[in-house]
Amino acid sequence: METKNTPFEQLTITNRFMFAMVFSHKEIAKPFLEAILGIKIHELRDPEPEKTIEISPVSKGVRFDVFVKESGPNGEIIRSFDIEMQIEDTHEIPKRARFYQAMRDSEALCRGEKYFNLKELYIIFLCPEDIFGKDRAVYRFKNFEADDPKIEMGDLSFKNFYIFSKYREVAEKAIRDYMEYFATNKANTPATEDIDRLVKWYQTDSNTRIRYMTWQEEIDIAVELERQRADEIQKKADAEKARADEAEARADKYEKMLRELGKL
Structure with a gap:
């Protein structure tokens, strides 16, 4: 999704930054x-826009658009939700x-904690186009046994995709x-009017504009680092292939020499 050349005042809800800001409000x-x-x-905790998870310095991290948890009557975590606005089909x-x-x-x-403690998790993607190409407006996925779909895996993990260009369907x-x-x-209901x-409001807020500029810079840096990492990987792959080709050429030359000497 391109955002650099879009005037800030024209950013809509489908811009990932604007989406994260608006949906960081639990109401x-x-x-x-x-x-x-x-x-x-029951009770939604304050959403975390642009929440980042890094497992290790050398592993790929993630940045969720909006991550939010639901609390139960005693403050315990019941479910978690990751909501992603995805404009481009990558x-x-x-x-x-x-x-x-x-x-x-x-x-x-936490370390030593039982897997039983994993709660329901919903990964939600909002997309303008049908990324699965099956002409549906909503796709809901969870794990079933392949030969008997009546048997659910029960891992409490759900992945939903909403194709908003197909809203009429x-x-x-x-x-x-x-x-x-x-x-x-176009807002036609109280919820969308909110x-x-x-x-x-965000389109006219100067502090939000500054945050957006910082966010865009961070995105640009992340993209450049990813490109550099990909280039390094490609260089290593090319070097490995060159070494393999050289070894194969030496082997062919040695085999040819042995044949000429009648050794093979």
């Missing part, structure tokens, strides 16, 4: 999650969802209203 995130997942949330989104789940799960347990009105707003930027008011 926005809570009804949204209840609507698209069809659940009732052709790797399903694997990103897998990696995001792994990173979240690795952070969820969404049966559930509560979901359709949100998807329509993402697709058109979102739109925050978008317009």
